[in-house]
Amino acid sequence: MLLIYCPYCEEERSELEFRNAGDAHIVRPANIAEISDEEFEEYFFLRDNPKGLIFERWRHIHGCGRFFNAARDTVSDRFYKTYKAGEPKPDISTLLPAAAEPVAQDHKLQEQTAQEQTPQEEGFAK
16 A cells, blocks of 8 residues: 655555645646647646656545645655645755655655565565
């Protein structure tokens, strides 16, 4: 089960409590009534689908109900950082340390990451 940290509730909760709401930090055109149909299509419908780190909006639908932003890796599905809506996009260099390990948001997440890195027990195949 994936645990997601809500920056408003200040706790990790099951992924079942959250809903993805698309890309974060999308700038709305200044005067949307004056843009062409092609520009509107690009703004409203077209999104990149990169492999790697992306910034998304999420909603804690079965919790506080608030929207927040998250930096997530599309390959591993790991959340590097969650932060309140309206806060600026974090600098990528601060999110991805040299070892490319996710940045732990609190002590529990640090412990969980350490447990995942423990060697397998003897007798079990890799």
